[in-house]
Amino acid sequence: MQGKIAPLSLSVKIITAMVMIVAAGFITATFYNKELLMPAGLLTLFILICYLIAPVRYEISNAKLIIYSRIRKKEFSGVKRISKLTSPISFGIRLWGNGGLFAATGIYWNKKYGRFRAYLTSTNQKDIVMVETSQTKIFISPDNPAKFIEFSK
Numbered sequence: 001m002q003g004k005i006a007p008l009s010l011s012v013k014i015i016t017a018m019v020m021i022v023a024a025g026f027i028t029a030t031f032y033n034k035e036l037l038m039p040a041g042l043l044t045l046f047i048l049i050c051y052l053i054a055p056v057r058y059e060i061s062n063a064k065l066i067i068y069s070r071i072r073k074k075e076f077s078g079v080k081r082i083s084k085l086t087s088p089i090s091f092g093i094r095l096w097g098n099g100g101l102f103a104a105t106g107i108y109w110n111k112k113y114g115r116f117r118a119y120l121t122s123t124n125q126k127d128i129v130m131v132e133t134s135q136t137k138i139f140i141s142p143d144n145p146a147k148f149i150e151f152s153k
Contacts, residue, residue, distance in 0.1 A: 001060045001151040003076065003142035006122035008102075015100035023047055025088070054058050054103035054117045060151065065131050067119045067137060075120075078134035080151050088125045089139065113137055 008016070026040035052071045059066040065076040090110055097106010097118070104120040113130075116137040120128065126143040129148055142148040 001063065001148065002057055003144065003148045004057055005055055006124075006127040006141040006143050006145075009122040009124050009127070011123050012100050012103065012121060016102055018102050019043075019047060021066065040144040050101040050103075053078050053098075055105065055121060057139070058119075058142050058148070060131075060148070065133070065140075067138075067140065076131070076133050076136070076138055079131055080134060083130050084145055085128045085130060085134075085139075086150060089128070139141050 006096055014140050020031055022042045023040070026036055028045055047049045049130045053069045055067050055069055057068045059068070060079065060082070063077065063079045065111045066074075090112055092108045092110030092113075095107045095109055095115070097108070098104065099106075100123075102121075104118050104123060106118060107115065108118055109115045114137070115140060118139045122128070122141040125139075127145060129140050129142060129145045131138040131140060
């Protein structure tokens with residue numbers, strides 16, 4: 001089954017808007033101060049990379065989760081269980097990844113779930129599904145979590 005991503009949550013929209021405003025400010029400032037050209041270029045490159053690797057769809061088949069972005073796909077085999085979250089993902093530490101520019105992606109850690117991966121476009125609890133594989137836990141946000149879980153059974 002293929003599932004679309006959930007619409008961007010308010011927190012992801014706010015972070016994305018804030019970064020875009022800062023980038024626009026840097027780009028505008030380069031007209032007055034050429035020394036800001038390098039930071040403006042790096043920030044623009046960072047934004048482009050985050051846009052290209054943000055999830056655009058999820059697929060589950062043959063005990064395999066596939067997460068598609070605009071430029072690649074990431075596969076996780078050995079899917080054991082898919083479930084809806086019963087409580088919010090509590091405070092965690094981002095070990096590697098993007099904390100909200102177009103999506104929340106990467107490797108995170110918190111006390112409740114340990115180390116996990118996230119490929120979320122929505123941070124709303126009602127949109128988040130946990131996929132457990134033999135190696136890790138993965139949090140995704142399909143547009144229809146109930147249908148996504150039901151199909152995987």
